[in-house]
Amino acid sequence: MSVMPADPHLPVAHLRPPRNWINDPNGLAFHEGHYHVCFQYNPYGPEHANMHWGHFRSPDLLTWEELPLALTPTPGGEDADGCFSGNAVSDGDRMVAFYSAFRTDRWAQPVTTAESRDNGVTWTPRGSLLIPEPPAGATMYRDPYVWREAGRWRMLVGSAQADGRAAALLYESEDLEHWDYRGPFLARTPQPVAPGADTGLGWECPQYLHANGRGALILSVWDPERGPRRTVVHPGREEAGRFLADAPVLLDHGPDFYAPALLPAPDGRWLLWGWSWEARDPEWVREVCWAGLLTLPREVTLAEDGSVRQRPAAELLGLRGERAVTAAGVTSGTAVLGTVGGSFDLTARLEPRGAGAAGSLRVVTSADGAEYLDIRVDPAAGELVVDRDHASLDPRAHGGTYRIPCPEAETTCDDPIELRLVVDRSVAELYLPSGRTLTLRFYPTGGSPWRIEARAAGGGHLGYAVGAWGLRPYTMQGTADAHAH
Numbered sequence: 001m002s003v004m005p006a007d008p009h010l011p012v013a014h015l016r017p018p019r020n021w022i023n024d025p026n027g028l029a030f031h032e033g034h035y036h037v038c039f040q041y042n043p044y045g046p047e048h049a050n051m052h053w054g055h056f057r058s059p060d061l062l063t064w065e066e067l068p069l070a071l072t073p074t075p076g077g078e079d080a081d082g083c084f085s086g087n088a089v090s091d092g093d094r095m096v097a098f099y100s101a102f103r104t105d106r107w108a109q110p111v112t113t114a115e116s117r118d119n120g121v122t123w124t125p126r127g128s129l130l131i132p133e134p135p136a137g138a139t140m141y142r143d144p145y146v147w148r149e150a151g152r153w154r155m156l157v158g159s160a161q162a163d164g165r166a167a168a169l170l171y172e173s174e175d176l177e178h179w180d181y182r183g184p185f186l187a188r189t190p191q192p193v194a195p196g197a198d199t200g201l202g203w204e205c206p207q208y209l210h211a212n213g214r215g216a217l218i219l220s221v222w223d224p225e226r227g228p229r230r231t232v233v234h235p236g237r238e239e240a241g242r243f244l245a246d247a248p249v250l251l252d253h254g255p256d257f258y259a260p261a262l263l264p265a266p267d268g269r270w271l272l273w274g275w276s277w278e279a280r281d282p283e284w285v286r287e288v289c290w291a292g293l294l295t296l297p298r299e300v301t302l303a304e305d306g307s308v309r310q311r312p313a314a315e316l317l318g319l320r321g322e323r324a325v326t327a328a329g330v331t332s333g334t335a336v337l338g339t340v341g342g343s344f345d346l347t348a349r350l351e352p353r354g355a356g357a358a359g360s361l362r363v364v365t366s367a368d369g370a371e372y373l374d375i376r377v378d379p380a381a382g383e384l385v386v387d388r389d390h391a392s393l394d395p396r397a398h399g400g401t402y403r404i405p406c407p408e409a410e411t412t413c414d415d416p417i418e419l420r421l422v423v424d425r426s427v428a429e430l431y432l433p434s435g436r437t438l439t440l441r442f443y444p445t446g447g448s449p450w451r452i453e454a455r456a457a458g459g460g461h462l463g464y465a466v467g468a469w470g471l472r473p474y475t476m477q478g479t480a481d482a483h484a485h
């Protein structure tokens with residue numbers, strides 16, 4: 001059965017249940033031929049409360065099945081007030097989920113586990129804490145991430161320290177049951193680095209990716225006094241249980257991306273899903289009764305130069321439907337390239353030509369052209385600028401302009417700017433060949449079809465070559481009794 005949601009903003013190819021609140025991806029694991037994707041889920045409403053783990057699984061990243069709730073808080077138990085974030089690993093014939101046990105009468109969210117022996121359909125919580133006490137000095141403690149490396153199990157837990165440093169704490173185990181604390185894998189004072197990439201007071205959801213002697217630590221930065229939550233990545237390498245970190249950079253340049261989590265796939269790829277929250281007022285969220293979605297699965301690679309690169313998982317080409325736009329040319333004004341539905345996958349090459357030339361790719365979502373999402377080339381700054389100030393005529397939608405470095409934009413003619421834009425009703429994911437991404441939400445009020453335009457600016461010409469395909473909905477199998485509407 002395909003899902004054709006009635007709400008025009010509900011995505012068709014981004015994972016989330018039809019109603020209620022979701023946040024972080026959790027429990028990502030490959031087990032018995034399936035990718036498992038759990039997520040923070042409130043089955044009772046569109047706000048952050050009663051955190052459970054919802055659960056999808058798929059053999060191919062295209063056909064998904066929603067399973068019953070994986071984790072449910074136990075009344076009176078260690079996780080009485082919520083099953084917070086964590087991951088899962090496959091250990092032969094079972095999956096073990098590691099998660100943060102939330103109780104309002106305790107500041108820490110200590111690590112506990114649950115296991116499944118039927119490929120994720122049912123889970124048995126251990127009922128007690130696996131690691132009851134955080135190490136001395138911690139003032140925030142949550143979000144275990146467990147992985148297998150060099151014949152042993154390893155775990156990072158996100159934390160803040162009394163001395164003002166954020167830290168990812170390292171544990172090791174032979175058997176997933178007995179864990180030894182090895183000290184901070186990395187600890188840092190907030191320091192100004194690349195704009196917006198401060199590493200904050202506390203780290204949530206630490207994730208670690210490693211290949212060919214290099215590593216990258218992905219950290220979701222919690223620092224209420226120093227701006228919105230953001231996700232940074234430290235490239236670097238490990239030496240004897242300590243991570244030698246290079247300067248951090250933003251993992252995603254958009255305003256609506258947080259708490260990404262990794263899944264090591266059996267073919268050696270690292271897949272990553274993030275949480276994209278709402279960018280509209282809570283009153284509107286209550287009206288539609290859903291909030292949050294998971295990003296597309298992304299393949300993450302560590303490049304030779306140490307940078308971390310993301311691109312949509314190759315499988316997602318399988319969601320491309322009919323080709324809607326095929327256009328190439330040069331304009332000194334506005335070229336209308338064709339129309340698309342509310343979910344599409346687009347590739348573009350843009351070449352501003354002439355001194356001072358600039359240009360944009362515009363997704364126009366109202367017939368009169370007043371409502372649009374703009375992706376502008378700013379050659380002077382070497383950036384692409386995503387502008388959603390006009391992306392919704394509804395004043396309850398948030399605006400703003402967001403910049404993503406695009407060194408190719410500094411030149412004209414010789415190096416065209418390439419991009420891939422995947423739009424799914426109210427979410428846009430922009431991918432550049434450098435592996436940089438920008439994720440944001442927007443809420444068009446005009447029904448599709450939408451118009452794709454190439455627009456020259458700055459008195460020059462804009463060369464363009466654009467292709468767009470409709471994005472087909474994920475196939476959803478079964479209707480697990482997973483919701484408590």
Ligand code: FRU
Nearest residue numbers: 024040051084085100204259
């Ligand atoms: C990140 C986070 C985690 C926590 C979970 C609770 O978004 O705050 O640190 O475990 O969400 O839902």
